Amino acid sequence: MKRKILPIQFACPDVGKAEIRKMKEVVNSGWLTNGPVVREFEAKLKEMSNASRAVAVDSCTAAMELTLRALGIGPGDEVITTPYTYSATAEVIRNVGAKIVFVDLGDTYSFEMDYGKMADAITERTKAIIPVDLGGVLCDYEQIYMALDSKRELFKPANQIQEAMKRPAVIADAAHSFTARGMFVTLNPERPMVSGEIADFTCFSFHVLKNITTGGEGGAVVWKDIPGIDNAALEQTIRLLADHGHTSRDKSKGWEYDIRLFGLNHIMTNIDAAMGLTQIQRLPEIAVKRRHVTIVYDLLFKARDILPLISHFVTTPGVQNVSACHLYPVFIPDGGTDGDAIRNGVYDRMKAAGIPCNVHYKPLPMMTAYKQAGYDIADYPNAYNLFRHVLTIPYHTKLTTVQQIYIADHLEEAIDEELRANASHGGVAK
Ligand SMILES: *Cc1c(COP(=O)(O)O)cnc(C)c1O
Numbered sequence: 001m002k003r004k005i006l007p008i009q010f011a012c013p014d015v016g017k018a019e020i021r022k023m024k025e026v027v028n029s030g031w032l033t034n035g036p037v038v039r040e041f042e043a044k045l046k047e048m049s050n051a052s053r054a055v056a057v058d059s060c061t062a063a064m065e066l067t068l069r070a071l072g073i074g075p076g077d078e079v080i081t082t083p084y085t086y087s088a089t090a091e092v093i094r095n096v097g098a099k100i101v102f103v104d105l106g107d108t109y110s111f112e113m114d115y116g117k118m119a120d121a122i123t124e125r126t127k128a129i130i131p132v133d134l135g136g137v138l139c140d141y142e143q144i145y146m147a148l149d150s151k152r153e154l155f156k157p158a159n160q161i162q163e164a165m166k167r168p169a170v171i172a173d174a175a176h177s178f179t180a181r182g183m184f185v186t187l188n189p190e191r192p193m194v195s196g197e198i199a200d201f202t203c204f205s206f207h208v209l210k211n212i213t214t215g216g217e218g219g220a221v222v223w224k225d226i227p228g229i230d231n232a233a234l235e236q237t238i239r240l241l242a243d244h245g246h247t248s249r250d251k252s253k254g255w256e257y258d259i260r261l262f263g264l265n266h267i268m269t270n271i272d273a274a275m276g277l278t279q280i281q282r283l284p285e286i287a288v289k290r291r292h293v294t295i296v297y298d299l300l301f302k303a304r305d306i307l308p309l310i311s312h313f314v315t316t317p318g319v320q321n322v323s324a325c326h327l328y329p330v331f332i333p334d335g336g337t338d339g340d341a342i343r344n345g346v347y348d349r350m351k352a353a354g355i356p357c358n359v360h361y362k363p364l365p366m367m368t369a370y371k372q373a374g375y376d377i378a379d380y381p382n383a384y385n386l387f388r389h390v391l392t393i394p395y396h397t398k399l400t401t402v403q404q405i406y407i408a409d410h411l412e413e414a415i416d417e418e419l420r421a422n423a424s425h426g427g428v429a430k
Pocket of ligand 1: 058059060061062085086088089132173175176204205206207218219
């Protein structure tokens, strides 16, 4: 019997009976919103990421914004990030009233900021850096800390936490990198470090399209206690900010409560945490499947002269760095054109073959809201150049090898046909 190839999904959550069973338990318990199941989920998050603190919230966006607020970052401050990311990374900076400072990507086809330019962008107003572990690959945090160290004398702390940190905070947008690990010898010469213990603060996403999910939406901030600050107080501030500044949900103290600060509503529910807990239990299985799909793609593209833009497995002497295997972007040649026509043509041909692809990402300075705010893609040539060559292909645990072969074959064909069609219209084929 012929195996069914279509339909193919771009991404798809890996949830099933085990998750439903646990969620049903919570529903039957009658305690639906924030409570003990969320605490249990947070304990697991700490364990998985070698962190000492974890606050689960309803999104990664909320986790980043609450962290900025808790650190006292706001109007008059600057926060550095990459233009090559999802809007959440930058909008949280704007939402707290600080200025978004974009730093272009490094050399050709890198998904990371140019760390030399990052150091140059640090001013006496800089209060944080938000690097993005794109596709599940950890950024070069050694270079980030080095850049920050080189500009230490510029730092102007505005509160006790900032004073104790003595430099801008590194808040990782780790929406893609939960469980990624890598060796950072200057930070820990003994063993590879895991996403959650490398940046000062690490924000995860459990959105439905991320590697694991908590009921469709969810996120968390985790960190390792920072010397010199009251970490328990900082955790309490983030919890209060996520819950209207409302104290004493503890009913043993009677009805009395206080509103300690002006907060928001970003709490995670017990139901969502129940799904998250089951997903974490099943993570070994999910991670093995994602790695298997990665290895199959790597082999298929090697045989077809197609260049993956991310190496999910990087072996340095004696150590294997493994990403969280979240996105699989491939390089689409431009046929000598300077726009993105070839990539778009390949996208259309893949779509016609029933293969949904995407572009991660269209750089933020190309977006209307950002243009209106004065950002110009001409200032970020490396981000633009990467963008016009990128296509992200279906990548999830339900892909079969037969489907992956179908995708690789069609991709090779689509690139060839698109280059040929372009050459016959006066372009220059490579
Ligand atoms: C998904 C995503 C976010 C936002 O995560 P939410 O949990 O949906 O808020 C932030 N940054 C990146 C890079 C993402 O892909």
